[in-house]
Amino acid sequence: NAGVTQTPKFQVLKTGQSMTLQCAQDMNHNSMYWYRQDPGMGLRLIYYSASEGTTDKGEVPNGYNVSRLNKREFSLRLESAAPSQTSVYFCASSESRWGSSYNEQFFGPGTRLTVL
Amino acid sequence: SQQGEEDPQALSIQEGENATMNCSYKTSINNLQWYRQNSGRGLVHLILIRSNEREKHSGRLRVTLDTSKKSSSLLITASRAADTASYFCATPIAQKLVFGQGTRLTINP
Numbered sequence: 001n002a003g004v005t006q007t008p009k010f011q012v013l014k015t016g017q018s019m020t021l022q023c024a025q026d027m028n029h030n031s032m033y034w035y036r037q038d039p040g041m042g043l044r045l046i047y048y049s050a051s052e053g054t055t056d057k058g059e060v061p062n063g064y065n066v067s068r069l070n071k072r073e074f075s076l077r078l079e080s081a082a083p084s085q086t087s088v089y090f091c092a093s094s095e096s097r098w099g100s101s102y103n104e105q106f107f108g109p110g111t112r113l114t115v116l
Numbered sequence: 117s118q119q120g121e122e123d124p125q126a127l128s129i130q131e132g133e134n135a136t137m138n139c140s141y142k143t144s145i146n147n148l149q150w151y152r153q154n155s156g157r158g159l160v161h162l163i164l165i166r167s168n169e170r171e172k173h174s175g176r177l178r179v180t181l182d183t184s185k186k187s188s189s190l191l192i193t194a195s196r197a198a199d200t201a202s203y204f205c206a207t208p209i210a211q212k213l214v215f216g217q218g219t220r221l222t223i224n225p
Contacts, residue, residue: 004158033212042204042215043159058212090158103208104149107158 004108012114013081021076023091031096032074036087081115120205120216128222135192137219139205153202195223
């Protein structure tokens with residue numbers, strides 16, 4: 001099993017360009033998450049999808065959109081990139097069965113994005 | 117403000133020594149989790165402690181939880197160079213995890 005995979009690993013954009021970060025998991029998990037991590041800071045939740053067909057805003061959703069394409073895939077789109085979106089982006093997934101309090105998350109390797 | 121806050125922000129010790137990191141949180145929880153992040157990599161789950169547990173062990177890791185003080189500690193015994201990483205505590209809220217800012221641990225040879 002590959003776990004959680006993300007593409008691309010690195011990306012450089014110019015201000016105003018758009019791009020989509022891809023994430024896929026092969027663990028049959030219900031929930032998927034997008035985080036950003038800035039230097040010296042913890043992870044901040046951008047969007048999450050508690051189950052296939054649903055998406056919700058996290059702590060820092062402005063400037064981003066997401067699509068839960070199917071149970072496996074959860075993409076993050078930057079419509080008009082800004083320098084403030086320079087960050088490392090992590091995708092994660094968890095089983096999150098209904099009523100379960102156990103929600104260990106499994107993380108992808110990250111995408112390092114620079115917006116000039 | 118952060119649900120979980122780690123202390124210290126950075127810790128540097130000699131190989132073989134023990135390392136202790138602390139986490140404080142604000143709201144009631146049903147479990148608390150610790151993660152490790154090696155430089156440039158994604159986070160890896162280390163251990164979960166439930167709210168009705170006071171202590172849990174996993175190899176060289178020992179986690180304690182004091183719900184009355186809303187705090188947890190992670191102890192790494194007999195540290196190794198490979199333990200150099202950032203360590204984060206995380207608390208679940210609904211179906212999300214809220215992470216602290218992390219403790220950066222450096223093990224010196």
